[in-house]
Amino acid sequence: MTHDCAIIGGGPAGLNAALVLGRARKNVVVIDEGRPRNGVTRHTHGFLTRDHISPSEFRRIAKEEISSYPSVYFEEDTAVSITGTDGDFQITTSQGKSYRSKKVLFAIGMKDLPLDIKGLADVYGKSAFICPYCDGWELREQPLVLIVKGADALHMAKMISGWTNHLTICTNGPDELTDAQREELNQHNVSIFDSPIFSIESNEGMVQDVVLEDSTKISCNGLFFRPKLVTGSDLPQQIGCEITETGTVIVDHFGKTNVPGIYSAGDAASQLHQAIIAASLGSLAGVGINNELNEEAWNKPQSGKE
Numbered sequence: 001m002t003h004d005c006a007i008i009g010g011g012p013a014g015l016n017a018a019l020v021l022g023r024a025r026k027n028v029v030v031i032d033e034g035r036p037r038n039g040v041t042r043h044t045h046g047f048l049t050r051d052h053i054s055p056s057e058f059r060r061i062a063k064e065e066i067s068s069y070p071s072v073y074f075e076e077d078t079a080v081s082i083t084g085t086d087g088d089f090q091i092t093t094s095q096g097k098s099y100r101s102k103k104v105l106f107a108i109g110m111k112d113l114p115l116d117i118k119g120l121a122d123v124y125g126k127s128a129f130i131c132p133y134c135d136g137w138e139l140r141e142q143p144l145v146l147i148v149k150g151a152d153a154l155h156m157a158k159m160i161s162g163w164t165n166h167l168t169i170c171t172n173g174p175d176e177l178t179d180a181q182r183e184e185l186n187q188h189n190v191s192i193f194d195s196p197i198f199s200i201e202s203n204e205g206m207v208q209d210v211v212l213e214d215s216t217k218i219s220c221n222g223l224f225f226r227p228k229l230v231t232g233s234d235l236p237q238q239i240g241c242e243i244t245e246t247g248t249v250i251v252d253h254f255g256k257t258n259v260p261g262i263y264s265a266g267d268a269a270s271q272l273h274q275a276i277i278a279a280s281l282g283s284l285a286g287v288g289i290n291n292e293l294n295e296e297a298w299n300k301p302q303s304g305k306e
């Protein structure tokens, strides 16, 4: 069987695309290995009608809703290779299965490279976060440490100052700030420490101290940092998709990549990493894919129609 679309990845982006395509009566397989980037956290915030929901409950509800549309089904598996061209792609999985589809959507998310600070993995998703729009409210008015350097330090301090005035920056090595940037941070009572971080001390996931190599201890109740990211899988690169400097897939407004028939949506194709944005990009990609499939079917000679 050739599916209308294979969706690789079943996070908010892939699931919203599946909903759009299911409602548009397209045959869709969603292949998902079930390792979302926010798997480390207990709650997802800022998704209207689902504020504070657990990531697993979000997915459960989404799949339940999508199951009303019989042309969509789910496979728990990892897609490992992709070949073919527009109209006939072949995808193989780690369980040795293969799928054919006319279009493919990469909704594979991004994944963190291993965290290289001792103790950071213990607090990630519990009291150490990446985005204040996602988790700033829970840490409002608390003493926070930002692990960041250079111009980004100023940007992040400004952004997070709306949630708390108790900010300390640890640059974990040379601060890479200009004198003017350092002065601006000092004027706003943001202390800056440039000694490398020795460890992060915590209790049951709640950060207590950031310990520097020069033995300074900075007490805090939360951390924000910038993780290093890569796309959730190398499938876009395998099939020839163009990638930005920051590692995301280059797409147009409807998630279309430079490879005909291949789309991407969600974190993997955006610099803004929030669940509701991922879902909306998945929805747009679903519309783009459906329009292309309908157009192709419309233009087929009548006698050749399925």
Ligand SMILES: Cc1cc2nc3c(=O)[nH]c(=O)nc-3n(C[C@H](O)[C@H](O)[C@H](O)COP(=O)(O)OP(=O)(O)OC[C@H]3O[C@@H](n4cnc5c(N)ncnc54)[C@H](O)[C@@H]3O)c2cc1C
Pocket: 008, 009, 010, 011, 012, 013, 014, 031, 032, 033, 034, 035, 036, 037, 038, 040, 041, 043, 044, 045, 046, 047, 077, 078, 079, 080, 107, 108, 109, 110, 124, 125, 129, 130, 133, 134, 135, 232, 233, 235, 265, 266, 267, 268, 272, 273, 274, 275, 276, 278, 279
């Ligand atoms: C600590 C943390 C906290 C966060 N908190 C919030 C929050 O409070 N609010 C908010 O809006 N956002 C939050 N986010 C961001 C949010 O998690 C992402 O924006 C969102 O999950 C992106 O959705 P997505 O569908 O693009 O990717 P994901 O949710 O990451 O889903 C991608 C899926 O694709 C699968 N996959 C990848 N490659 C393959 C393959 N080859 N084969 C099969 N499956 C594959 C993955 O296993 C995964 O299941 C948080 C992120 C982190 C890291």
